[in-house]
Amino acid sequence: MVRKELTIMARYPVEFVASFGQVFFIVAIFTLAGKMFSSGKVMTIPTASGNGASPSGLVVYGFVLFMFLNDTLWTIGYNIRNEQLQGTLEQLYLSPANKFLNLVARVTNTLLWTGLLSITAVLVMTVMLGRIPFANPWLGLYILVMSLSGTFGIGFAFAALTIRIKETAQTVANFLQFGLMILCANFFPFSALPPFLRFFSRWLPSAYSVDAFRSVLMGFPPGFPELAPFKLELWIVTIFGVLMPWAGYRLYQWAEQYTRQAGTLSAY
Numbered sequence: 001m002v003r004k005e006l007t008i009m010a011r012y013p014v015e016f017v018a019s020f021g022q023v024f025f026i027v028a029i030f031t032l033a034g035k036m037f038s039s040g041k042v043m044t045i046p047t048a049s050g051n052g053a054s055p056s057g058l059v060v061y062g063f064v065l066f067m068f069l070n071d072t073l074w075t076i077g078y079n080i081r082n083e084q085l086q087g088t089l090e091q092l093y094l095s096p097a098n099k100f101l102n103l104v105a106r107v108t109n110t111l112l113w114t115g116l117l118s119i120t121a122v123l124v125m126t127v128m129l130g131r132i133p134f135a136n137p138w139l140g141l142y143i144l145v146m147s148l149s150g151t152f153g154i155g156f157a158f159a160a161l162t163i164r165i166k167e168t169a170q171t172v173a174n175f176l177q178f179g180l181m182i183l184c185a186n187f188f189p190f191s192a193l194p195p196f197l198r199f200f201s202r203w204l205p206s207a208y209s210v211d212a213f214r215s216v217l218m219g220f221p222p223g224f225p226e227l228a229p230f231k232l233e234l235w236i237v238t239i240f241g242v243l244m245p246w247a248g249y250r251l252y253q254w255a256e257q258y259t260r261q262a263g264t265l266s267a268y
Helices: 002-010 013-035 055-086 089-093 099-129 137-165 168-183 195-201 205-217 230-262
Strands: none
Touching: 002 013, 002 099, 013 099, 055 089, 055 099, 055 137, 055 168, 055 205, 099 137, 099 230, 137 168, 137 205, 137 230, 168 195, 205 230
């Protein structure tokens, strides 16, 4: 199934090249947006504590998690809809093929392709913003793994929603993509959000993933993490990474069973 996903991607070379080139435009837009929060000649971003934080660390590490969240929504979630439109979803789900491996194949594709794009984006942003702080790599890797695990769980849950609401899922994906980008403060400090938006941020495990991930790799500059003490954020990210994949897949199984009984697997 992984081979199938990679083969489909390779059969559309223009889209393949465009998706790679689009990263450079996204990097330029959000890098310049991040610089808007810098103050003075020294490139620092003001925080709630009154101290400055490195814009390169804030923007780059937030961008990496945003890339995975964005691609998870579209590759794992909405691509189920594409397979439905292609006319192969019903045949696949009426066969003895392992449905869980079908989702895992999309995760593998996301890890490979988005990982490559993220590395490229980090290199480009390093050139534009300067040296990136890189402290506590092993702890940062653990938080990244837990964050990606929870993010893939969100993808499973969104795939379940896609099966139920069909074409409306595209609108929902766009809303989630930009809504989470703002509430998770991927490209700016949480202190830049109005208080009422920070209230909603504190209810999102993904926001704690962003806060903990960049705080750890930036070496805990003054004022970081911003949402909660680090130990609490670490617990939240760990629980998110362990429970969300299970919860997301259970929702997917429920949606699959419902559509089988309702006979709407192939319905547009």
